[in-house]
Amino acid sequence: MTQIIADNINSMFRYKEKVFVFLVLGIVITASVYIFLVQKAIVNVVEREKITKEIRKRSTSVSELETKYFSIKSSVNIELAHAKGFKDAEVVSYISKKPITAFVSYNEL
Amino acid sequence: MNSNSIFRIRIVLVFVCFFSFIIIGKLYFVQIVKGNMYSEKADKQYIKPSTVLFSRGSIFFQSKDGTKNAVATLKDGYTLVMNPKILKDPNNAYQALSPYLNLNKDSFIEKASKVNDQYEELQKRLDQSTGQSINALRILGINAVKDSWRIYPADSLAAHTIGLIGYDDKNKIAGRYGLERYYENILTRQTGIASMNFFAELFSGIKNSVFKNEEKTGDIVTSIEPTVEEYLEKTLEEVQDKWSSDSIGGIIMDPNTGLIYAMSARPTFNPNDLKDIKDPKVFSNPLVEEAYEMGSIIKPLTMMVGIDSGAIKTDSTYIDKGFLELNGKKIANFDGKARGEIPMQEILSQSLNIGAATIALKIGGDTFSNYFKKFGFGQKTGIDQPNEQKGLTKNLDTKRDIEIATASYGQGISMTPMQTIRALSILANGGNLIIPHIVNKIEYTDGTSQMIENIKTPIVSKETVDEVTEMLIQVVDKALKKGQVKMENYSIAAKTGTAQIANPETKGYYDDRFLHSFFGYFPAHNPRFIIFLYHVNPKNVNFASETLTDPFIKLTKFLINYYEIPPDR
Numbered sequence: 041m042t043q044i045i046a047d048n049i050n051s052m053f054r055y056k057e058k059v060f061v062f063l064v065l066g067i068v069i070t071a072s073v074y075i076f077l078v079q080k081a082i083v084n085v086v087e088r089e090k091i092t093k094e095i096r097k098r099s100t101s102v103s104e105l106e107t108k109y110f111s112i113k114s115s116v117n118i119e120l121a122h123a124k125g126f127k128d129a130e131v132v133s134y135i136s137k138k139p140i141t142a143f144v145s146y147n148e149l
Numbered sequence: 150m151n152s153n154s155i156f157r158i159r160i161v162l163v164f165v166c167f168f169s170f171i172i173i174g175k176l177y178f179v180q181i182v183k184g185n186m187y188s189e190k191a192d193k194q195y196i197k198p199s200t201v202l203f204s205r206g207s208i209f210f211q212s213k214d215g216t217k218n219a220v221a222t223l224k225d226g227y228t229l230v231m232n233p234k235i236l237k238d239p240n241n242a243y244q245a246l247s248p249y250l251n252l253n254k255d256s257f258i259e260k261a262s263k264v265n266d267q268y269e270e271l272q273k274r275l276d277q278s279t280g281q282s283i284n285a286l287r288i289l290g291i292n293a294v295k296d297s298w299r300i301y302p303a304d305s306l307a308a309h310t311i312g313l314i315g316y317d318d319k320n321k322i323a324g325r326y327g328l329e330r331y332y333e334n335i336l337t338r339q340t341g342i343a344s345m346n347f348f349a350e351l352f353s354g355i356k357n358s359v360f361k362n363e364e365k366t367g368d369i370v371t372s373i374e375p376t377v378e379e380y381l382e383k384t385l386e387e388v389q390d391k392w393s394s395d396s397i398g399g400i401i402m403d404p405n406t407g408l409i410y411a412m413s414a415r416p417t418f419n420p421n422d423l424k425d426i427k428d429p430k431v432f433s434n435p436l437v438e439e440a441y442e443m444g445s446i447i448k449p450l451t452m453m454v455g456i457d458s459g460a461i462k463t464d465s466t467y468i469d470k471g472f473l474e475l476n477g478k479k480i481a482n483f484d485g486k487a488r489g490e491i492p493m494q495e496i497l498s499q500s501l502n503i504g505a506a507t508i509a510l511k512i513g514g515d516t517f518s519n520y521f522k523k524f525g526f527g528q529k530t531g532i533d534q535p536n537e538q539k540g541l542t543k544n545l546d547t548k549r550d551i552e553i554a555t556a557s558y559g560q561g562i563s564m565t566p567m568q569t570i571r572a573l574s575i576l577a578n579g580g581n582l583i584i585p586h587i588v589n590k591i592e593y594t595d596g597t598s599q600m601i602e603n604i605k606t607p608i609v610s611k612e613t614v615d616e617v618t619e620m621l622i623q624v625v626d627k628a629l630k631k632g633q634v635k636m637e638n639y640s641i642a643a644k645t646g647t648a649q650i651a652n653p654e655t656k657g658y659y660d661d662r663f664l665h666s667f668f669g670y671f672p673a674h675n676p677r678f679i680i681f682l683y684h685v686n687p688k689n690v691n692f693a694s695e696t697l698t699d700p701f702i703k704l705t706k707f708l709i710n711y712y713e714i715p716p717d718r
Contacts, residue, residue: 042155042162049158096202096297100225100277106218106302114379134638134716 202297204338207368208311208328210303210375211589213712218375221311221329224300227280227293229271233263236290245286246271249279274298305419307378309434310371310412310534310587313420326432328587330535332369335591367593372408372586377401380707381411384700385682389415392687392696398436400570401704404577404670404679406603407585409532412436437532440540440563441683444648444693445500446666447559449576449617452497454520455508457613463620466490467507476551480506483647497620497644498628502558509557510550517553518545523608524572524582526564531584540564559648570668570681576621576642577670577679580614581605618642622673629694634702638716641705642676643669645693650686662686665693667701671709672717678708 052059118126179187208221229250236242239261243254250257252271260269273296275283280293299314312327323337324330381399389397398414414435418426426432433439455461471487473480482488482502488495496504509517522528527542544552544561555561564572571585584604592598621642626635629643646666649658666683670676682697682704690696708714 042158045158045162046155049154096223096225099223103219103222103224103300103302106220106222107300109218110303110306110375113375117383132638 202295203299203322204297205299205314206332206336206338206366206594208332208336209368209370210307210373210378211370212376213374217370218303220303220306220373220375221299221301223297224274225295225297226277227275227283228273228296229275229280229283229291229293231260231269231271232290232292233261233266233269234290236261236288242288242291245288246283246291249275249283301420303375304421305417306375306382307373307411307413308417308420309414309432309436310373311420312434312535313423313432327434327534328369328371331533332588332591334364335367335369338366365593365595365597367591367598369588370590370592372403372410372589373412374410376711377708378411378413381704382413382415384704385413385415388682388684388696388700392684392690394684394688395686396435397682397684398566399680399682399704400436400566401678401680401708402570402574402585404574404583404676405605407571407574407583408589408603409585409587410678412587433536434534436566437530437534437537438565440538440565440568441664441666441685442560442563442648442651443569443666443683444559444646444664445502445505446569446573446644446646446668448497448500448505448557449621449644450521450524450572451505451508451517451557452493452620453576453609453613453617454517455493455512456616457609458512458516458520460512460516461493461508463493463616466492467504469501469503469507471503473503473506473554475506475554476549478551480551480554494620494623497624500645505557506554509553514548514550514553517557518548520609521545521556521562524575525568526562526572528568530565530567530571531586532567533587534567537567538565540568559646566681566683569666570679573668573670573681574679575608576614576617577673577676578605578614579611580607580609582608618673621669625669630698634698636705638718639671639705639709639714640673640718641669641671642673643667643701645697647691647693663691665696667693667697669701669705671705672714674717677712677714678705680704 202225203223205223207219207223209217210220211217229246239258242261243250243257246257247254250272257271260271263269271291275293280295283291283293301308301311301313308327310327312329312331313325314322314329315325317323317325324333329336381401385397385399388394396415399412400409401411402409416431418431452461456463468490469482469488471482471485480502483500488499488501491501491504493504493508495501496508512520521542522545527539527545529537529539541563544556552561567585571583574583575581582605586601586603589601590598591601621644622640625641625643626632629645635641644667646664646668648664648666650662650664651657652659662685664683664685665687666681668679668681670679680701682701684696687696
């Protein structure tokens, strides 16, 4: 086990400059990505909180409008319609639908 | 590599192992030994108490044009609170607040006198402008704090169906009745991220994206049509007022899908105003929680079983003596009169108990019981309402002729209104057993949605139900109110029922109390709607045909006009 680790360290020494540059670059890239993502997350959280407040505000407004809607809706009934001059149709006539088969050919061409 | 280097590596390995053991030990201590304590501490840091507002998903009705109306939603406002410890001048404070308060001065002063107290609630549910006006007064010790609460914009409309919220056993606000309870796991918002602190929220997204949360929350969209619901409720109210019934209920359903357009029961309540409710039993939905002996509306089912099992044909006849003696007990027609040899149609047209009993006995107890169980009697329908009851169907298992005979005309077995309309729907949808349901869509907060599946199980043949439907059309066209309610251009299949009500004290039946029921579907050859109505103990009237025929026809005409249903004959 110790010999394997020692061999690995020896082989690393052979490329120590490259390894160093690689590690430094890795740290810089990782740090940049981290900062970018955290900044994005902060913006998103602030934006989401703003949107949540707006949703609640609009939801309250909608619930008030729904209450008004149901109140007004229940006052619109057939009695009101009659009071406004609506009259039920005395004679109801229906149109006849022509059967679709009249237009379909049974002869395969 | 020399031996010195190997020695140093060994030293480093020893240190790594040593620190690993320390870290693992600490982890064990933190996670296992004191896990609960740290968990509680973390929760306290995680939540922002000052901004936690009650949140919950909405419940919608859906109009025939697809418009959604919220019938259970949230409203934001303020709660007025007092800190008596720092309130200097209660009299002046009351003077300033009195335009906004529904609290008398004595109560206000009493609360203000609790000088060792830091929190007294003065008034809840103040609207936005009132709350802001109070805060603008800048009275030290008086504060309007943001609050949010459940409101039901349609007031008592479909109150039993929607249900309401309340405190549960764990002192947590949750759905207690109706859809609010049945869909608690969808509507609840207990893990809402709005309640986290900023840094906790920042990293919660990672957890949510890596470990997907299985329990999705959202809003629910019902198939209840607000105009139809309102019309049904108004009709029920008129019937109850006219006949002084103890209770009344009705259901309008699509027999092909099980989607419910309207369902209502009275007495009812307004979920926005519960202060005058004395008996909480009023919150229970009798359409699924109460079982009744339904009477003669069960006869079409007996007829259906008779035809489907081959025991009878529609053109069969039987000899009606007016009564039957079975197992030492006597049963009779409603008027006790004999009819002689008559066709099957008359069993439904004249609602003859002896006719139904004759069919049931010819079918045989086992076959009859098996069919009735297949119709869903004695089982829950699966409707999306809590606390559904199964009814009482023990008489189907006794195998005695008397119990089979009485069950054939809807006595001796009890069923909920929902079980009844479900079973009767078999006649209207070509012989299938459906699962009634109120919610047809769930809209999840993640933007996805789920349609609720319509389930059908074939029970009897289409030919059989078509034959019974023809017989029920004859009932409306010729027998019901002597044919006066026949609609020339629409075929309507219907049947009335007048049942005796069991007396729990004598274990017999009341002589003067009846349950009236009525069901019908139309257009009968391709039904769009099935309607079921019932009321308990109407006064000074004998038969369901007298009390429920006109309300049924009124509802039928309304639905035909509202949905512009074309004539079928």
